[in-house]
Amino acid sequence: MTMLEGRTGSWEVVIGLEVHAQVISNAKLFSGASTAFGAEPNSQVSIVDAAMPGMLPVVNERCLEQAVRTGLALGAKINLHSVFARKNYFYPDLPQGYQISQFEEPIVGEGEVLVDMEDGVTKTVGIERLHLEQDAGKSLHDQSPAKSFIDLNRSGVSLMEIVSKPDMRSAEEASAYVSKLRSILRYIGSCDGNMQEGSLRCDANVSVRKPGDELGTRCEIKNVNSLRFLRQAIEYEAARQVEIIEDGGTINQETRLYDSGKGETRSMRSKEEAHDYRYFPDPDLLPITLTPEFVETQRAALPELPDEKKNRFIADYGLSIYDAGVLVAERDTADFFESVANGRDAKIVANWVISELFGRLNKAGKDINDSPVSAHSLGGLIDLIADDTISGSIAKKVFDDMFETGKEAAIIVKEQGLEQVTDTGAIEGIIDQVIADNPDKVAEYRGGKDKLFGFFVGQTMRASQGKANPGMVNDLLRKKLDG
Amino acid sequence: MSSELTGLTLATARDGLAKGDFTSVELTQAHVAAVEAVRPLNAYITETPEKALEMAAESDKRIAAGKAGAMEGLPIAIKDLFCTKGVLTTAGSHILDGFHPTYESTVTANLFGAGAVMLGKVNLDEFAMGSANMTSYYGAVENPWKRKDDKKTKLVPGGSSGGSAAAVAARAALAATGTDTGGSIRQPASFTGIVGLKPTYGRCSRWGTVAFASSLDQAGPMTRSVRDAAIMLGAMAGFDPKDSTSMDKPVPNFEAALDGGVKGMRIGIPREYRMDGMPAEIEKLWQQGIGWLKGAGATIVDIDLPHTKYALAAYYIVAPAEASSNLARYDGVRYGLRVPGQTLQEMYENTRAEGFGREVKRRVLIGTYVLSAGYYDAYYLKAQKVRSRIAGDFRDAFDHVDAILAPTAPNAAFGQGENMDDPIAMYLNDVFTVPASLAGLPAISVPAGLSAEGLPLGLQIIGRPFDEETVLRAARSLEDAADFDTKPDFIAGR
Amino acid sequence: MSLDKATVARIAHLARIHVPEQDLEPLAGELSTILDWVEQLAEVDTDGVAPMTSVVEMTARWRKDEVTDGDCAEDVLANAPEAEMGFYTVPKVME
């Protein structure tokens, strides 16, 4: 267990997360306006979203399906009866004066997420609930000195609020939980997980306590939009709380904001005022009733989930837990791997995908879907190694060219004449030349300086421009030198 | 000629148009003049004569082409709670200053689709909150009726659909739309001697109608005959996919359901509606109604609606609670009045303090309180449970009877300014209408007699959910027997 | 249930309605009268009774996931007391 060391001893950090995940749907939760990102202000707004007098909500079936699919993917209880409630408060980007959300009866109940930590430990994080709710619009405060500008394009877009239990004990666990959750959401296509665009946002509830004590007073850090900031915010906040308590102070329950520029959390004055949301069932909407058949249909249509896929990769391909975990994090990566691995040595394929391809993609800031090297091409390259057409070291050079040009491996090898030399006569010719050029080194070697063997290998490979088959070079050199 | 035209019913006007006795333009011109003539009543907030005449001309073309709709060419008034595209819509409130909807409510769209002609938007209690039409920002509406021995005192038309009631009673519209949340169609109908029908909750779409209390609001017709109510309801009603609480049920031919009488019908008389202090003349009228229906062949059955006593209190928790939330959108940001402030909060508080009248503020505050932390269970949840009890009472009763007969209101129209200091005294006006509202049942008020002061009094028929046909048939029987033909003191064109 | 001035001030603020100081007391009286009157509901036995959540006996109807609306910024802004560059504007909000 990770502990925070203070002046008075060790502290346990307790973290619960509320993740707001934007549902992938064409239209909004209660209106027919589009959910597309980044349009002209107020252009993706229906008069329902603008809360014109007399406007009424009608629920979008896709959003219900997505919530149920997500619940099933989290192994959670699906509530066949759920209720939309109004959460009442005033804010200019909340046109109705209330957010339609779910309160006492959410559509999804308890579930859990398995989180793999880097040290190989698997941690279970409980899910408290998942509910559907409307997103608010956007207030822009920096457009004019005296005014805030309101754009309602986001108003009414469907969100899933996924509330965890306070099961996490370190910033790393919290961040690993969010990436795992994100991975699951992306697998089933219920949320694109894009944190920069705000499709996935985290609120972190952080408290500290002495091990074994009751839960401490928590502070809620709002709207953290990257995993790095999440870790930084939690670490800062936990340290802040420990310092206050150790100085004899107490923690005020409050909403705080993470300032990524300053690397600190601070109290949100605007949210400080005591809230009284006056939740009540929305009388414009009727209770949501799902049939068991509906739920089963959604379950049957779910794709293989990351945990299932990981176990299969380990069992069927003999991959390490680590490699399997890396490959299944994104469904597209796993699919890429599987398509290359088909009929090939899976461990070699995993190695190429993880160390070579990911490395290059990362550097180029690209993702697997815009990889210049297709699964088919990478397979072709690996085949050329397997049938001894090229050596492993030439293959890396060929891969670099493939990444730059998008050409097939075989073409690059042919164009640049990179085929491995496996003709004994040809290799012997090169070796003879190397021996002839280095009479002193030969003498030293034969005099017992074994280490020089590597020198001869290097010289031979260089003279063959790297194309000589390294195994054959070894064998023939031994024969000639040891005579 | 013109007062003859304004004296018609929807049915007779429809037949006259069909026969070519007059055109819709003529009929509408007569009504436009009538609208001007009744200005002293303050029934209309916005008159739309040009629009009316344009619509009438279009109707005449359709009639000539043999394409007449059910309400073709018939001039009516629209309660100013229905959003009408391009026409000022106020809800009787200062806070909707200058609001011109860019959309048409489903109910008005249905009516205009059936050929109805709009004369204008009629006055109402602010946001439909009131029982006397005294709370409108656009001023009180005067009842066209006067007391027999006191022609001076201005009487209220009831509320909240007071403008609708006054306009129809004074012959300044053949009919009007109303909305009923706790009695807002039936009580003013009773006060002005006309017919008012609140349909089953879910029968008429709420889309585009300014919301007061979402689980109670229902639009309905206000007319001068039961037949007219049937004709107009048929044109207003219908499934609307834009309203989640709209019932996907076919609209029956209500007019065809009028015939057949009440022979063999079982009519329930709820003991609990006989309340302490109920005026003798109301009790007498009720007995007379019982006699009429019995005479027409109905079987009279005493029934129990044990939780009736608590309906009003439950209503005055549920309705304000929903209203407090429904009215949160009037914040000065997107439409209507904005009263400036230094900060956003000041802007909100100033706008809503100036934009809402006293009764609306009172209800918003009560509603905010009963939903607030620590009070929700004791008030709102409790009231919703009592409401379940009340609905259960009706369900049980309808195992034994086909319809229920009761008075519409505990009194006749009262003077403007009376009952104003005591909100509860005002709320008591709805004591007989609120139970059916809470249970979502169809109910109609039919003019049945005169009070000792010579003012109209209504009787109410309550029916099973989505059984407006039985309600209309029983109402038709009452109408026949009552043969109510007294006219109000103030009639356009007289 | 009697409401005091402070409570009236609190709910008035929740409802974003400015109530001048001198009106708080009389308003507290009016509201208390209404709340005292609705207290009578306590007499009703509602043990085991489910609250009424919908008047019509049906459950929610679902809409197809189709874009059928929006792209009407002009309508959306048509009645705005204040708008600039396609946005509604309000007095600046301090974060």
Ligand SMILES: [Mg+2]
């Ligand atoms: Mg939350």
Ligand SMILES: [Zn+2]
């Ligand atoms: Zn949320």
